Amino acid sequence: MDIFTKLSETTDYSMRELQGIVTAWVLSGAFDRGKVSSSDGHVEEQDYTKQSVYSLLYALYRSVGTVRSDTGVPYEFTFNTWGYDWPTSWGPAPTSADDPQRFGRNAYSGLYHFDAIRELVRTRNGRVHIVEMGCGTGAGADHVCTSVLPSCTYEAVDMQLAGVKTARRKFVPKHRGRLVATHADATKLPIDDGVADIVAVCETHVTDQGDHMTEEDRKFFRTAKRILKPGGFLTWGNAIPDKAWQPSFDFMESIGIEIVEVADVNEEGVRARHLDQARIQAYCDQALAKFPAFRIPVYGPRKKSEAELAMKNFARDPGTRLFEDMRTRADTYKVVLARKR
Numbered sequence: 001m002d003i004f005t006k007l008s009e010t011t012d013y014s015m016r017e018l019q020g021i022v023t024a025w026v027l028s029g030a031f032d033r034g035k036v037s038s039s040d041g042h043v044e045e046q047d048y049t050k051q052s053v054y055s056l057l058y059a060l061y062r063s064v065g066t067v068r069s070d071t072g073v074p075y076e077f078t079f080n081t082w083g084y085d086w087p088t089s090w091g092p093a094p095t096s097a098d099d100p101q102r103f104g105r106n107a108y109s110g111l112y113h114f115d116a117i118r119e120l121v122r123t124r125n126g127r128v129h130i131v132e133m134g135c136g137t138g139a140g141a142d143h144v145c146t147s148v149l150p151s152c153t154y155e156a157v158d159m160q161l162a163g164v165k166t167a168r169r170k171f172v173p174k175h176r177g178r179l180v181a182t183h184a185d186a187t188k189l190p191i192d193d194g195v196a197d198i199v200a201v202c203e204t205h206v207t208d209q210g211d212h213m214t215e216e217d218r219k220f221f222r223t224a225k226r227i228l229k230p231g232g233f234l235t236w237g238n239a240i241p242d243k244a245w246q247p248s249f250d251f252m253e254s255i256g257i258e259i260v261e262v263a264d265v266n267e268e269g270v271r272a273r274h275l276d277q278a279r280i281q282a283y284c285d286q287a288l289a290k291f292p293a294f295r296i297p298v299y300g301p302r303k304k305s306e307a308e309l310a311m312k313n314f315a316r317d318p319g320t321r322l323f324e325d326m327r328t329r330a331d332t333y334k335v336v337l338a339r340k341r
Helices: 015-030 050-064 102-110 115-123 139-148 161-170 215-227 242-254 266-275 277-288 299-314 321-327
Strands: 066-068 074-076 129-133 153-158 179-183 196-202 228-241 257-264 331-340
Touching: 015 050, 015 299, 050 161, 050 277, 066 277, 102 139, 102 196, 102 266, 115 196, 115 228, 115 331, 129 139, 129 215, 139 153, 139 161, 139 179, 139 196, 153 161, 161 179, 196 215, 215 228, 215 242, 215 257, 228 242, 242 257, 242 331, 266 277, 266 321, 266 331, 277 299, 299 321, 321 331
Parallel strands: 129 153, 129 196, 153 179, 196 228
Antiparallel strands: 066 074, 228 331, 257 331
């Protein structure tokens, strides 16, 4: 069983199914070399698919359920975002220091900190329509609808069924029709042209292949342009290879999406990863303890170590490859505001 390539984005795996998958993966240790670097948790691009990895993560978050943070605060892991410490130049932080997932909330709040978006919201009395491309579990959508733009309407879209089902279970009902969660591929959305005042993109797995854009990347931005109203805003935050930003901007400009403002929050992103390290360790400990397969002699402890390193790497935990990429600015975290001409 290869958990990095064989799981499907159209399946919401139950805990029982996850137990079987993990057990098969542990036993496969007798035959495979292992894909996770023992030094920094890195997994080579060709050794995983985003569909398989995110399907596993979202099913894991739901199945593990409520855990306790390093400070003892109970929460369900729903923000699959690195996020960042709130920049002091942006004013008071929108989150509290005791919120286990404050950095993810900051990342969503930061998408709307731009003066141009604030002015649009003011002129519309808060009644703007947002489409998020790549919503994960919908935790960010819930945060925006609750605390950032409480009069907006919001369609949250993701290709991972497990994430969308969490959004429908945990967040959609509380907003009484203002929030909907759609299971769809963001490159071919079942959404009409020109309906969105704002398209939001928060740490979505796009434009992360270096200094070139893939056809999937181009389809992604063409879709964003199509569903935006004329003059509508695309707000986008992510940590991607630094050399990928300019080709992305060039392509966006070429299809009629002009770059309005770019904020670099990489320093705040690195600081957040240090501040979040104890919580990530506590989550890994509690999540991995749910799987008896990791107690199988010889192969269990080795695979448990691989799983923990991989989870920490995807979280950009200090000491991992993805953290070092951000610390050295090989990857940079930026928040971008763009507008459809």
